[in-house]
Amino acid sequence: PKGEYYLYVLIINGTGSSQELISNVLKTAGVQYEFKSRGSVESVELEPGRYKLEAWGAQGGSYNSTYHGGYGGYSTGVINLQSKTALYVVVGKSTNDASGGYNGGGSGGIYDRHGYKFTAYGGGGASHIGFKPGELSSFSGDYSSNLLVAASGGGGATDATGYESRCNITESRSGIGGCGGGCTGAEGICQYFSDRLGTVGTQTSGGKAGSGWSECGSFGHGGSCGNHPYDHPGGGGGSGFYGGGSGGNSAPGAGGSGYINTSKLADASMCGYEVPTSSSPEIKTLSTTNVSSDAVSNYAKQG
Numbered sequence: 001p002k003g004e005y006y007l008y009v010l011i012i013n014g015t016g017s018s019q020e021l022i023s024n025v026l027k028t029a030g031v032q033y034e035f036k037s038r039g040s041v042e043s044v045e046l047e048p049g050r051y052k053l054e055a056w057g058a059q060g061g062s063y064n065s066t067y068h069g070g071y072g073g074y075s076t077g078v079i080n081l082q083s084k085t086a087l088y089v090v091v092g093k094s095t096n097d098a099s100g101g102y103n104g105g106g107s108g109g110i111y112d113r114h115g116y117k118f119t120a121y122g123g124g125g126a127s128h129i130g131f132k133p134g135e136l137s138s139f140s141g142d143y144s145s146n147l148l149v150a151a152s153g154g155g156g157a158t159d160a161t162g163y164e165s166r167c168n169i170t171e172s173r174s175g176i177g178g179c180g181g182g183c184t185g186a187e188g189i190c191q192y193f194s195d196r197l198g199t200v201g202t203q204t205s206g207g208k209a210g211s212g213w214s215e216c217g218s219f220g221h222g223g224s225c226g227n228h229p230y231d232h233p234g235g236g237g238g239s240g241f242y243g244g245g246s247g248g249n250s251a252p253g254a255g256g257s258g259y260i261n262t263s264k265l266a267d268a269s270m271c272g273y274e275v276p277t278s279s280s281p282e283i284k285t286l287s288t289t290n291v292s293s294d295a296v297s298n299y300a301k302q303g
Contacts, residue, residue, distance in 0.1 A: 070154025109233025211248025
């Protein structure tokens, strides 16, 4: 276990004389288990002890560094295990096309007609840790007893460069996906289609699709953009405890919400990039402007 230790040696010779030797302090970081996104459920069996759990959701699909998918959220808490226990881990995936990321990311779509192409990217998948195997959506009926933490995915971005070029438009119609959060996700950013943005996932419901469309987020799944008049797609919603809604008619998707099981965890909190905050212990959420492609505590997740 993590802590400070000393090595103690007692030496006794044949005549009964003895000498004690005590080492300098030995500091250990404890045992660390790291999981990466493999598109499957993984497990680890832990000995009794105190463990810090950390999870980062996946970023939504991006067109480029300017019009990018929403960053993934972060969830953490400390658990005391009294006996040997198996935990199951699912790490969400990002996406580089219209498909949804693994573990619940909603899908976007592609419009490719009349001489121009418009791409709406899929939402990022959630990451979670629990007492049973399965993707996040399988915990809908027993999350209070089996789900420990869930980190939310970001909504998918949109790329309108083909449309702008064909129509000789100089102002961008592309959009940025909403970031995954804690108590709630965040909406996307789109200057010209702001009335079509998907709404965010909360602690009790999935986000709604923009433009009045019907593709809402749900428990463990972001909203997917379906086939609509003229096939104009929107970005997929990010997965989460409840997923974000898909964008409607060319708008980006929204971010999902996170989860911390405070009945089983101590020092639990969530974090997201410029997301709504909460001081309530059951849904404690911090907002940050720190982002990293590495897994860093209290940072939003890129990629």
